[in-house]
Amino acid sequence: MATIVMKFGGTSVADIDRIRHAARHVKREVELGNKVSVVVSAMSGKTNELVGWAREAATLHDAREYDAVVASGEQVTAGLMAIVLQDLGVPARSFAGWQVPIETNDAHGAARITNIEPDLLNERMDDGVVCVVTGFQGISPQNRITTLGRGGSDTSAVAVAAAVNADRCDIYTDVDGVYTTDPRIVPKAQRLDRVSFEEMLEMASLGAKVLQTRSVELAMAQKVRLVVRSSFDDPDTVPALNDDGSWNGPGTLVCDEDEIMEKQIVSGVTCARSEAKITLRGVKDNPGVAADVFGPLADAQIVVDMIVQNISDDGKSTDITFTVPDSEYEKSMNVLTEAGKSTLEYDSISGSKGSAKISVVGVGMRSHAGVAASMFKALSDKGINIQLITTSEIKTSVLIDEEYAELAVRALHTYYGLDVEEA
Amino acid sequence: MATIVMKFGGTSVADIDRIRHAARHVKREVELGNKVSVVVSAMSGKTNELVGWAREAATLHDAREYDAVVASGEQVTAGLMAIVLQDLGVPARSFAGWQVPIETNDAHGAARITNIEPDLLNERMDDGVVCVVTGFQGISPQNRITTLGRGGSDTSAVAVAAAVNADRCDIYTDVDGVYTTDPRIVPKAQRLDRVSFEEMLEMASLGAKVLQTRSVELAMAQKVRLVVRSSFDDPDTVPALNDDGSWNGPGTLVCDEDEIMEKQIVSGVTCARSEAKITLRGVKDNPGVAADVFGPLADAQIVVDMIVQNISDDGKSTDITFTVPDSEYEKSMNVLTEAGKSTLEYDSISGSKGSAKISVVGVGMRSHAGVAASMFKALSDKGINIQLITTSEIKTSVLIDEEYAELAVRALHTYYGLDVEEA
Numbered sequence: 001m002a003t004i005v006m007k008f009g010g011t012s013v014a015d016i017d018r019i020r021h022a023a024r025h026v027k028r029e030v031e032l033g034n035k036v037s038v039v040v041s042a043m044s045g046k047t048n049e050l051v052g053w054a055r056e057a058a059t060l061h062d063a064r065e066y067d068a069v070v071a072s073g074e075q076v077t078a079g080l081m082a083i084v085l086q087d088l089g090v091p092a093r094s095f096a097g098w099q100v101p102i103e104t105n106d107a108h109g110a111a112r113i114t115n116i117e118p119d120l121l122n123e124r125m126d127d128g129v130v131c132v133v134t135g136f137q138g139i140s141p142q143n144r145i146t147t148l149g150r151g152g153s154d155t156s157a158v159a160v161a162a163a164v165n166a167d168r169c170d171i172y173t174d175v176d177g178v179y180t181t182d183p184r185i186v187p188k189a190q191r192l193d194r195v196s197f198e199e200m201l202e203m204a205s206l207g208a209k210v211l212q213t214r215s216v217e218l219a220m221a222q223k224v225r226l227v228v229r230s231s232f233d234d235p236d237t238v239p240a241l242n243d244d245g246s247w248n249g250p251g252t253l254v255c256d257e258d259e260i261m262e263k264q265i266v267s268g269v270t271c272a273r274s275e276a277k278i279t280l281r282g283v284k285d286n287p288g289v290a291a292d293v294f295g296p297l298a299d300a301q302i303v304v305d306m307i308v309q310n311i312s313d314d315g316k317s318t319d320i321t322f323t324v325p326d327s328e329y330e331k332s333m334n335v336l337t338e339a340g341k342s343t344l345e346y347d348s349i350s351g352s353k354g355s356a357k358i359s360v361v362g363v364g365m366r367s368h369a370g371v372a373a374s375m376f377k378a379l380s381d382k383g384i385n386i387q388l389i390t391t392s393e394i395k396t397s398v399l400i401d402e403e404y405a406e407l408a409v410r411a412l413h414t415y416y417g418l419d420v421e422e423a
Numbered sequence: 424m425a426t427i428v429m430k431f432g433g434t435s436v437a438d439i440d441r442i443r444h445a446a447r448h449v450k451r452e453v454e455l456g457n458k459v460s461v462v463v464s465a466m467s468g469k470t471n472e473l474v475g476w477a478r479e480a481a482t483l484h485d486a487r488e489y490d491a492v493v494a495s496g497e498q499v500t501a502g503l504m505a506i507v508l509q510d511l512g513v514p515a516r517s518f519a520g521w522q523v524p525i526e527t528n529d530a531h532g533a534a535r536i537t538n539i540e541p542d543l544l545n546e547r548m549d550d551g552v553v554c555v556v557t558g559f560q561g562i563s564p565q566n567r568i569t570t571l572g573r574g575g576s577d578t579s580a581v582a583v584a585a586a587v588n589a590d591r592c593d594i595y596t597d598v599d600g601v602y603t604t605d606p607r608i609v610p611k612a613q614r615l616d617r618v619s620f621e622e623m624l625e626m627a628s629l630g631a632k633v634l635q636t637r638s639v640e641l642a643m644a645q646k647v648r649l650v651v652r653s654s655f656d657d658p659d660t661v662p663a664l665n666d667d668g669s670w671n672g673p674g675t676l677v678c679d680e681d682e683i684m685e686k687q688i689v690s691g692v693t694c695a696r697s698e699a700k701i702t703l704r705g706v707k708d709n710p711g712v713a714a715d716v717f718g719p720l721a722d723a724q725i726v727v728d729m730i731v732q733n734i735s736d737d738g739k740s741t742d743i744t745f746t747v748p749d750s751e752y753e754k755s756m757n758v759l760t761e762a763g764k765s766t767l768e769y770d771s772i773s774g775s776k777g778s779a780k781i782s783v784v785g786v787g788m789r790s791h792a793g794v795a796a797s798m799f800k801a802l803s804d805k806g807i808n809i810q811l812i813t814t815s816e817i818k819t820s821v822l823i824d825e826e827y828a829e830l831a832v833r834a835l836h837t838y839y840g841l842d843v844e845e846a
Contacts, residue, residue: 016479050499056439057503058510065509068517069502072495076473079492080480086488087481094491098521099566143522 002167003035003125007135007157010044011174012231013077016084023084024235025172026130030090032238035125037164038092039135039157040081042073063108067137067147071097074134074153081132092130095121097145102138102156104146111146113138113155116163125164133160154215162222169224170251171211172231177252178203178210180418181269185406188419192267193248196257199267200226202361202395211254219254226254257363265364265371266416271409272357273402275305276329277321277387280336282347285318293320296339302328306357306390306399317347321388323399326353355387356405359397360412372396378415384408425590426458426548430558430580433467434597435654436500439507446507447658448595449553453513455661458548460587461515462558462580463504465496486531490560490570494520497557497576504555515553518544520560520568525579527561527569534569536561536578539586548587556583577638585645592647593674594634595654600675601626601633603841604692608829611842615690619680622690623649625784625818634677642677649677680786688787688794689839694832695780696825698728699752700744700810703759705770708741716743719762725751729780729813729822740770744811746822749776778810779828782820783835795819801838807831 006029008022029036042050050070054061078094085092100120104111121131135153140146148155154171161169176191178200183189195203197220204213210228219226229251237250253259283289290309297304307322324332329351336349358379365371372389375396379386384407388399400408413419429452431445452459464470473493477484501517508515523543527534544554558576563569571578577594584592599614601623606612618626620643627636633651642649652674660673676682706712713732720727730745747755752774759772781802788794795812798819802809807830811822823831836842 016476019480053439053499053503054506057442057506060510061506062509062516065502065505065517067502068519069499069506072498075495075498076476076492079488079490080476082488083477083480083484083492086485087483093485094488096491096568145519 001033001035003164004029005037005039005157005161005164005166005169006172007039007153007169008041008172008231009153009174010041010047012172013040013081014044016080018231019077019080019084020088021235022172022231023081023088023090025231025233026085027088027090028235028238030130037121037125037131037133037160037166038081039133039153039160040074040077041135041153043077046073046076064144067108068145071134071137071145071147074136078132078134085130085132090130091128092132093124094132094134096134097137098139098143100133102133102159104138104140104148106140106142106144106146108140108144108146110149111138111140113148113159116159118163118165121160121164152212154212155218158215158218158222158224158226161224162218166224168227169219170227170229172229173210174230174232175210175228176230176233176250177228178254178268180267181409181413182271185271185409186413186419189413190418190420192252194253194255194260195267196260196363197254198257198394199361199363200254202359202392203268203270216254223256225256225259228252228254260363264362265368266360266362266418267364268361269409269412269416269418270359270361271405272305273405274326274353275323275355275357275399276326276332276351276353277323277355277399278329278332278336278349278351279319279321280346280349281319282317283320284345285316289318290320292339292344293336294322296335296344297324297332300331300335302332302335306388306397308388308390323355323357323388329353354402355399356402356408357397357399358405358408358412359395360416361395363394365394365396374415375412378411379408382407382411384411424456424458426587427452428460428462428580428584428587428589428592429595430462430576430592431464431595431654432576432597433464433470435595436463436504437467439503441654442500442503442507443511444658445595445654446504446511446513448654448656449508450511450513451658451661453553460544460548460554460556460583460589461504462556462576462583463497463500464558464576466500469496469499487567490531491568494557494560494568494570497559501555501557508553508555513553514551515555516547517555517557519557521562523556525556525561525582527563527571529563529565529567529569531563531567531569533572534561534563536571536582539582541586541588544583544587575635575637577635578641581638581641581645581647581649584647585641589647591650592642593650593652595652596633597653597655598633598651599653599656599673600651601677601691603690604832604836605694608694608832609836609842612836613841613843615675617676617678617683618690619683619786620677621680621817622784622786623677625782625815626691626693639677646679648679648682651675651677683786687785688791689783689785689841690787691784692832692835692839692841693782693784694828695728696828697749697776698746698778698780698822699749699755699774699776700746700778700822701752701755701759701772701774702742702744703769703772704742705740706743707768708739712741713743715762715767716759719758719767720747720755723754723758725755725758729811729820731811731813746778746780746811752776777825778822779825779831780820780822781828781831781835782818783839784818786817788817788819797838798835801834802831805830805834
């Protein structure tokens with residue numbers, strides 16, 4: 001017997017039929033003798049409708065009222081899920097965030113969970129009742145409804161799992177797991193049986209949109225084991241962790257590195273498109289210069305991705321290159337041109353849109369030298385020019401011309417032996 | 424300066440444009456120096472959508488979950504109304520029922536308000552903030568969301584008005600007041616400037632669907648003066664009670680009888696269609712027989728309207744006639760036929776559908792003899808046969824053939840001098 005939190009996203013609860021299908025997954029876990037809490041998103045499209053109304057009501061709106069409006073979507077799903085579960089003979093009740101309570105700070109629209117009181121949930125689960133909790137929301141110290149920001153339901157699920165000390169948090173979504181790369185680019189992409197938190201984190205932030213980065217961070221910090229699987233699966237298919245620790249269920253287990261016996265050198269290849277690169281040449285090389293460059297960009301709400309700074313030739317000036325989304329290119333150029341007129345000193349600024357960032361990710365890299373070198377070799381063999389390189393402990397990323405993105409992903413996927421075996 | 428509660432129904436908040444129009448009514452009252460709380464319904468159609476989902480989820484659903492689902496509609500409107508008010512420069516915040524709190528019993532789906540804590544609302548109104556409260560809902564002693572039943576937002580508004588000791592509760596709806604009769608039947612129907620609680624109560628329960636009966640009862644008990652007016656009015660038109668107590672605003676003031684100087688003998692003529700009459704002949708005339716008749720009907724959830732029992736000829740048996748909605752006719756006949764086989768003794772049962780109940784209502788009746796007699800005369804003059812008669816202190820009702828309904832209403836409306844003067 002285990003304690004399990006099951007999370008269903010918007011497409012998995014898009015209408016009553018989908019909710020009923022999801023409820024059958026819940027029923028299976030209950031019948032296996034597990035204690036279950038469920039976290040639900042709003043029905044697909046509903047949050048957008050609510051957001052649309054709030055925007056129509058006023059361009060600049062009180063974030064507290066916005067939260068009260070948009071949080072209602074999950075309240076509807078939670079009640080409907082409880083009704084459907086009861087109809088399937090599974091005792092259930094819904095909990096709005098404020099009823100649990102899920103306590104957050106008062107950063108409305110992007111609140112952070114500060115505490116979840118587990119007692120009520122644990123009591124009801126002990127009574128054999130499935131607790132259906134609204135995702136995406138909580139309550140502020142001022143007793144107002146808060147929301148966690150888009151995609152926050154994953155985070156809610158992980159936080160609930162941590163609070164009730166769950167053995168597993170199952171994230172049901174519209175894909176059947178985490179893949180070595182995007183199957184639309186590489187048909188031979190393989191579903192990973194297991195992936196470590198660190199790898200998942202790199203993949204999530206690199207454009208594999210299966211899980212919210214924030215929820216993976218929380219899962220890693222709280223040691224909550226996640227299973228990513230499809231809600232479209234047959235509800236009678238059981239995800240299972242064997243006694244020897246091996247995973248043979250559907251979906252992908254996201255877990256601590258220690259649980260992964262044979263670590264892949266490279267677990268996946270990711271691709272982020274539409275990156276623009278900007279280079280500042282002849283930036284005065286003294287302490288604080290990086291802050292002078294990136295401070296104004298942060299103030300303008302521009303998210304900078306890769307940053308490369310080389311050692312200067314003369315010890316007096318240096319070149320800095322970084323990437324931003326294509327859509328922020330013009331704005332970034334303007335911000336830095338303006339800054340160049342006051343505090344920031346540089347010789348020239350240049351840049352272009354239309355690059356792609358290709359990354360290889362794997363915890364095995366730590367103990368295997370030469371991954372980066374072999375990556376450059378594989379790309380070179382295909383005649384792909386590398387514009388920028390950055391590395392972390394378990395990831396190597398390169399910036400290339402966007403036109404070569406698919407070619408690069410396929411080449412690296414094959415090179416690292418990730419292609420699925422031919423039948 | 425006064426304290427005012429303003430209630431807007433579903434059609435008055437059907438979309439953002441309508442909400443903005445309603446908000447201009449609120450802004451007017453604030454600019455007049457009044458303290459204002461607003462009670463809102465769900466956007467028109469939204470509650471039906473939510474109810475539809477709950478029914479689709481399960482035919483028999485947990486009333487607590489049903490309430491959690493359907494109560495979300497008002498939460499959306501309250502937030503949007505607060506946003507729009509702020510956009511118009513009016514400080515405002517929304518309150519869900521549980522935030523006020525509006526305490527109710529735990530009769531989910533048809534809860535009764537037990538207490539409203541006025542402190543939070545009063546504090547905020549003292550600060551110049553408009554409190555936008557979700558109608559139709561509250562919170563049970565078990566901390567679950569409850570709903571008051573359809574149309575409950577009127578009741579919420581009156582209860583909030585009573586709690587904050589408001590000078591007036593303005594009910595904004597899609598008609599511009601209470602009329603002497605249905606203007607679709609009698610084009611010469613007049614809007615009443617004032618009507619007493621008692622009269623309004625009789626009219627509401629007799630088919631004038633402007634206000635929920637329950638809200639009028641509460642208003643009468645708590646002495647909350649109501650104004651019924653149209654939300655489609657020009658928001659700059661001020662409803663006003665003069666210093667001498669006369670009312671010269673738009674809409675209809677529903678108030679204590681004492682506030683009405685010259686009492687009309689008859690204030691209105693109402694009509695309820697599609698009534699079926701059922702007669703039991705030779706019912707044993709002993710104590711408890713009425714309970715034997717109406718108990719089984721109540722158990723079958725059939726609402727009985729008029730009841731007439733004559734003194735028996737022989738002191739041993741009597742005839743009982745009553746009315747039910749046409750739609751309940753067959754069910755009622757079956758219930759009583761079944762009851763006749765066991766506890767209930769009668770000689771014969773008969774009945775028919777297709778009657779209409781016509782009533783004249785007026786507090787002046789109390790002090791004026793002969794209203795009933797003159798009513799029968801007026802109907803007789805038009806050759807209309809009376810099937811049943813019932814009376815109360817301020818109302819006389821007759822049952823007639825439904826074909827004559829419009830004729831009867833027009834005749835009585837003219838007879839009692841209610842027709843609007845020709846221009």
